[in-house]
Amino acid sequence: MRPGTHVTDAILRLLSRDWAGLGIALLPAAAGAWCVTLGTGWRVLGGVLCAVALALGLGSLRHLVHVARVRVRYPPPGRMIDVGGYRMHVLAEGDAGPKPTVVWMPGGHAGGYAMYRLHTLTRERTRSVLVDRPGSGWSDPGPFPRTTAAEAVELLTALEQAGERGPYIFVGHSFGGLLMANAARRRPDLVAGLVLLDPTPPDAVAFGPSLATLRHAARDQTALALRHLFGLHALAPKNETHSPEDPARVLAMVETRTKANCAAASILRELSPGGITRVGWQTVVHDGELSPLPLLLVAPRDLTGGDKIFDTVDDPEESARVRHFFLTVRERFLSASSTARRVYTPEGTGHDFPDHVPEFVVQVVGSLLDEHAPGAPDPL
Template sequence: MHGFLSIDWAGLALAGGVAAVAVVLYIIARRWWLAAPLAVLSLAMAIGSAIHLYRVAEMERDFPAPGTFVEIDGQKLHVLAEGPEGKGPTIVLFGGGHAPGTSMRFIHDALKQEYRSVLIDRPGMGWSGPAKFPLSTATEARQMWAVLDQIEAKGPVMLAGHSFGGLLAANMARLRPERIHALVTMDATPPDVILYGPRLDELSAIASDPWWNGFLRLFALDYQAIKGEPELPPAYAELERKIAQTMGEADAVQKAYSTRPRAQMAAYSIFRELTPQGMAAVGYETGFFEGELGDVPLYLFAPQNSVGINDVSTVRDAEEREAMRLQKFYAVARERYLDYSNNSVRIIAPENSGHNFLYEHPDFTISVLRQIAAGTYVPVPDDSAEKQTTKATPQ
């Protein structure tokens, strides 16, 4: 069903199905007033679907695919590979959530001047075709390697992923540790937060809203507008402004393509991993145990504290003692990535930055990634930490 709903013309097919039911009902009952409501609904669905198809055509005309396409497991995946080959590692970037490559385009454009940089639209996202369901991080990790094989990415690979994309990058590193120049997890999603953390309204919405978003978009309807969204806290509104500013034109592209039903259905499928039940179901194939990555160079790049966590509903609504416990839990959970490799380094993002520090401080982030790619990054030991920790001075 999700595969069918990922097709842009599925709305027309559904409208036709409702019209057929109306005709059958009229033939059987010979009562026009019984069939009329279904006939009107069918007409409204057909009109909405036609508007949606027009918008898709307009979007594809305004924002054509910049890269090439490869076929993996029956899926057409879009990949943008630019920059010189053979001058260092191939850098592969993944954004947060189930985002397309455009979410990391600003980093890609900076690094491609010196390195081969690759952006891959995950199944259903960006310019990629509809996904095959169900989706999982572990399956996508294998598929991302298949994409790199098809474009003949040679030499060592540097994987850098933010948030949920960091979990994907880590899963890729586990599959082919011998190919890894470095693994950079930028405040990556810790499985422990999903399995053992408190229920978060924000994660619940992420795991449920995409289905309705995708279904109603088939008929040119905006689920978020229908549902009614509460006013964003000032910190979130300011963050959205910074993200848009950092991404530039790519922000408009990503927002346009994210409304496509195929993107929302793909997000709905894989975001089930963001529930305790979903993560428990895939825990062994997606999670990690201590030292599992061996000596893979792993860089945990994240804020030192939980700036912005007070705007999360569970923390905001908790009593002071519980709020402090939650903040400590999140701070400790994010550090778990350091345990996955015997060769890990902690990098502290700029002061007063939050989970999306790469958009708040793009120049700093790009500088650190460039140093890691060049092999010139030198950590500064911190006696207060068991692992190496540094605040890194951009070069």
Template sequence: MTHTQGEPDWVVTRDGRRLHAMVLPGPGGVTGPTVVFEAGAAATRSSWATVQPEVARSTRAIVYDRSGLGRSAPDPGGRTLRRMADDLNDLLDHFGPGPYVLAGHSAGGPIVRQAAARRPERIAGLVLVDPTDEAADVLFGRAFRTGERVMIGLGTSLARLGLLKVVFRGLLRDIPDDVRRDLEREAFTIGTMRTHREQARTFLDELAVWRHDPPVLADIPVTVVSGGRGGDGMSAGVRARANASHAHRVALSPGGRHVIAERSGHYVPKTEPEVIVREIVKML
């Protein structure tokens, strides 16, 4: 492989947009599920760079950029949960009939849940990594929404000044050089913040509806990996409520597992990738 995250591929959505993916094929002769990774709100495929290659020791592992992030074309139709889940299902169609294990971090958690609920027959399991979850009441208060708007506005200003990567410089440490170059070129742009703002415009309102009408996952196994510490923008109180929502999520799944990444805050793929790898491999 010429890149840590594999060979590039391009997926055409049902309305003609092109999504950029990268594929690690896994060992020869493997017939188990393919693992597809869904990044967080403003994150690109590169956020999985320390997890995907380790999973690829066991099976095919695919990362991609949602529309308007990384190298994928923006979406003129908006960035609702429904459209993002449709895009993920289009990507799964492109790579074959499955089965698939879907891994979603943060805001990627609801996206993989919705995509799985639409086509459950091809989903072997979900691994949700510190996911946003509608069972967390804190998401729907005025303070959280105000804070989100402020952070997106600040991020946009910093991106215009070329300073956004300074704030997230910790994410650029201890990763392969090719992935770091990708992040520096693609992850801290005005376009990224524009997409983040468009996603946030409807995300919490859509998620609030799920409190009464959630996606039905039937008997799909669900593992949730929670950060064990505050930080990364989460106070100890918010962390406790987030983890309680994660425990609720697994309680609704047959054979659900709740795993705490004890040394991590929100960015578990960066701080404890081995915990995620272990839980994904258990699904295969």
């Protein structure tokens, strides 16, 4: 473990507590009071420090009031499941009957509620489960550091402790796809199929060009945690079209708690060459490791909507190479299972296609459900 990692984890662990702002505000307050006692020459500095402490304290109180209101207005829609001293939120609905249970995992480090539309479309035909990773959604922060490998174990534990029973079809989008593949590798006996929605390929992190969106992701989440901690919550944009009870709006409000940003900041450190090197052996799913598990790789044909991310260089030839790299590197997931299949998303869709064409995603997942229906022919 590189120097400073323990310190970073300790800082994120502290910032993940919504009351931490009050403790931080005491530092300039104490320093300011000490300066005042030193005499006239120090009183101005002491006054400035006390003013800073007051501003931080008021901001922290504003955040705590906001958190209390959110807790009352948006209680957990599912159950809080103990996974070993901390709790994970699990929302399970529908009757599986003879079919597998579908478990959803969104991208980034968002709470499971981000896939609520997919969940509602699925629960009518089988059991559907949304799980909040520690720190996200309604789940407790959990231990630090956050890693994909640890969260795969936590996911499996939460499902077991919630009384859910396989077989499962694991569905994961983007970074959530990497998590679901990792969970399937650990417990293939519980998994009937794996659907990866444009999953994050570790090779892109280890060998791809340096992308600012990945390089600064952990830093940006830490900065957002500090803003929230001192009451600087982002206001809804003027063109906001979500209703107050829209799942995206609900999750955005719930995740103004600092634990969401701190957990994301911790795990997103994996998305760097050094980070993936440290955790790669436990995180990456290698060629053939999921055989013969049915695996569907669902992704766009091109990089629609990704120009700002992928066109990182001015040289046209180098830019073309970058785009080719990102188009092909995700295909490595097809090597994980001998029964893997490729599915293209509708024309014009990009990386965020689960939000834009949820019916298509449910249809793809339904194709695996139908293969496990009683009397269904062998797809191979």
